[in-house]
Amino acid sequence: xxxxxxxxxxxxxxxxxxxxxxxxxxxxxxxxxxxxxxxxxxxxxxxxxxxxxxxxxxxxxxxxxxxxxxxxxxxxxxxxxxxxxxxxxxxxxxxxxxxxxxxxxxxxxxxxxxxxxxxxxxxxxxxxxxxxxxxxxxxxxxxxxxxxxxxxxxxxxxxxxxxxx
Amino acid sequence: xxxxxxxxxxxxxxxxxxxxxxxxxxxxxxxxxxxxxxxxxxxxxxxxxxxxxxxxxxxxxxxxxxxxxxxxxxxxxxxxxxxxxxxxxxxxxxxxxxxx
Numbered sequence: 001x002x003x004x005x006x007x008x009x010x011x012x013x014x015x016x017x018x019x020x021x022x023x024x025x026x027x028x029x030x031x032x033x034x035x036x037x038x039x040x041x042x043x044x045x046x047x048x049x050x051x052x053x054x055x056x057x058x059x060x061x062x063x064x065x066x067x068x069x070x071x072x073x074x075x076x077x078x079x080x081x082x083x084x085x086x087x088x089x090x091x092x093x094x095x096x097x098x099x100x101x102x103x104x105x106x107x108x109x110x111x112x113x114x115x116x117x118x119x120x121x122x123x124x125x126x127x128x129x130x131x132x133x134x135x136x137x138x139x140x141x142x143x144x145x146x147x148x149x150x151x152x153x154x155x156x157x158x159x160x161x162x163x164x165x
Numbered sequence: 166x167x168x169x170x171x172x173x174x175x176x177x178x179x180x181x182x183x184x185x186x187x188x189x190x191x192x193x194x195x196x197x198x199x200x201x202x203x204x205x206x207x208x209x210x211x212x213x214x215x216x217x218x219x220x221x222x223x224x225x226x227x228x229x230x231x232x233x234x235x236x237x238x239x240x241x242x243x244x245x246x247x248x249x250x251x252x253x254x255x256x257x258x259x260x261x262x263x264x265x
Contacts, residue, residue, distance in 0.1 A: 081192055088191050088257075
């Protein structure tokens, strides 16, 4: 019962905040709504027993990525978009997304996964067991991830050092 | 009772909302925010499957997704800053360098 209540509360808040991210014309408000989405998602991760990922979500997304967004928006001094300039192809986009959601929903309703999640054995998801997996079975992707980070750093520095012509 | 399907439906909804943001917004930063929403929807279904199958591998994948998202945002925002510097606009329809 408590599980259902918290699930519906967090998903309700999260979906409303997600709509606000998409629909808001002020960039700052969109980013702050995304912050709400991240925190609700972290709560859902905790409900799913993924404590390490929930902590990472708050630290990396809410702490680093969104601060970067806010920093850039303030650096560029973005004004709210005009009402008639903010959106493009609105009707096509909405129809596409509804069709997309409907298709996924059809697939999901065809393959029902019956037992409630609370009846199943949870994964061993302490920091230690996730890290053990990371450094044994997934060690090659882990090393590749460091290359991606390096490429992103080099790319960002090169891009921002370019002189405007 | 909350089953795996509940979480997957929420994930599909979140992904659709993010897709709508990418498709309908003109501002480059808003498109990036929509991509973030889609990343998070994918993360949610990874973690839900990890819970359903009792396998922590899904959480490791989410770890990598977060890393890739961070790298993507870094480069994307650097490009946005450059766009603002060189074209004085972030509206995607006004940037038509490749259009003949």
